[in-house]
Amino acid sequence: MALLGKAMADGLLLTLGLTLLACGARGQGNGRGMREVSGGATVYLGQDRDIWRPLIHTTVNLSEVSSIKSSFQVRTFDPEGTIFYGDTKDGEDWFVLSLRDGVPLMQISKDGMFVSVAGGPKLDDGKWHTLEVSSHGKFVILRVDGSSGLEVGMQSKRTEEVISGELRLALGGILIDKDNMIVEFQPQMDGCVREGSWLSHSVPWETEADELWPCYPNIQPGSYFPGAGFAIFNTSVFPVDTDNGVKIELAGDFSQMDGTVFSFKAPGQELTVALVVNNDTKEVTLTLGEEKISMRKTVKRLVITFQTEMLQVFQEEPKLTELKAISLTNPGVLSTWREGRLAIGSLLGDGEDNVGSHFLTGCLKKIQVQGKDLDLDSAAMRKSVSSHSCPA
Known part of the structure; x- marks a missing residue:
């Protein structure tokens, strides 16, 4: 050549x-x-x-x-x-x-x-x-x-x-x-x-x-969701360590967000795991079946670990501390993860073609799954998301 x-x-x-x-x-x-x-x-x-x-x-x-x-x-x-x-x-x-x-x-x-x-x-x-x-x-x-x-x-x-x-x-x-x-x-x-x-x-x-x-005239690093966007991944692409479980880390100004930050669900299963920011109640809520953990919207960073029989949530406000550790009454979280879909920015519904609802408005400055940065450009489905920048 x-x-x-x-x-x-x-x-x-x-x-x-x-x-x-x-x-x-x-x-x-x-x-x-x-x-x-x-x-x-x-x-x-x-x-x-x-x-x-x-x-x-x-x-x-x-x-x-x-x-x-x-x-x-x-x-x-x-x-x-x-x-x-x-x-x-x-x-x-x-x-x-x-x-x-x-x-x-x-x-x-x-x-x-x-x-x-x-x-x-x-x-x-x-x-x-x-x-x-x-x-x-x-x-x-x-x-x-x-x-x-x-x-x-x-x-x-x-x-x-x-x-x-x-x-x-x-x-x-x-x-x-x-x-x-x-x-x-x-x-x-x-x-x-x-x-x-x-x-x-x-x-x-x-x-x-x-x-x-x-x-946008000025931008900052992050992923911006305008209230109608989402990125959906097949969770099979993420490795699962049975001992350490599934770890999701998120960072951003949650006080400036509204809607679903993430959710995951398996086809044919009722269990839905979701993290939702509510502007009306000024709360961030993690829902896992019947379990609910609420925290204030002033949180800047969350580290959530799903294990076979344990759920751990750490929050940074301003220092990273353990918010809650609970025993899971529903042992199906990891199987749901292995067989399901992960949505960033939307609340998943039933069916593989259902991209969800209750979309996120706001900027996520950091999204990590299993310790690695999540590139929204690699999603199986994506719409109306700025993958690497947010308005400043």
Whole structure:
């Protein structure tokens, strides 16, 4: 595999892809079932859709493009996700820019060659970072905040051809099969882009969404639930230690929450375990069958451990102390966990298609299951949740 030389039609595929990020946040119909989106606005990439489907896309004629340098700003706490995609020849040659482990990842397919390069500074710190992409001969260069980030070149033995025809562009997703990716990554991106300077072209972009979601002016780390969102996991993906049981840890300002923080339930079983915040009573209540434990909404952190015959609850207010330890009259908690579903942000109902009710409004700054951070992007079902950021 050659790694040096001719770069994506002299870099146009990469730099043209950045034009898409000039999309605005409101659109008008174009008569094709799509909405046209104007340039210049801030765009939120985490809007609900199929996880690989672009949020916005467009097609431009290569003969109408003159500039080969573009720049934009990106802000995210999300370490992984798609930023933009571009291709020529109906997807035969393509380029993808994403984040993985917080750093830029570029993947390129050109004339049957495949290259992936990752590196540069971590960008998942919640600050605005300026990215500049340009073409210099056979090389494509990514600069981050004015400093060198990545440099990619591709050398082919084929006779260099003049690329013509159309270039497809997409923001927040790709237009080819995901199996073509050289490096696997989680495509969903909880992040924003703004202040794009995009080549010399101003064709309208298109979106299937009725209206694009806004970006919050200021954000903080966490997972935000707006009162209609949830993330559901199959509990079989979490290991269970019979001796130590199941441990769930949560942190956040519970005084600013309302609704179901989490619940888990197994199909066909009556037992439902749920943690609910009630604004009317100013209480946080853990319900486990007939057992109920109530605490004040001023709590900042909870550590809940379910064992075969024991339930332990620790709360931090402001210091982590044991609130209660009780013997369980219902021994079926662990079997419910092994066979069930865990919902973050909703009260599960009966049936696998029932996503629940009594949805959470508020920010969870920390969600851990069995001692590991829970990434909501990996949920079996997810809707209307900002997985890595909350409004500040």
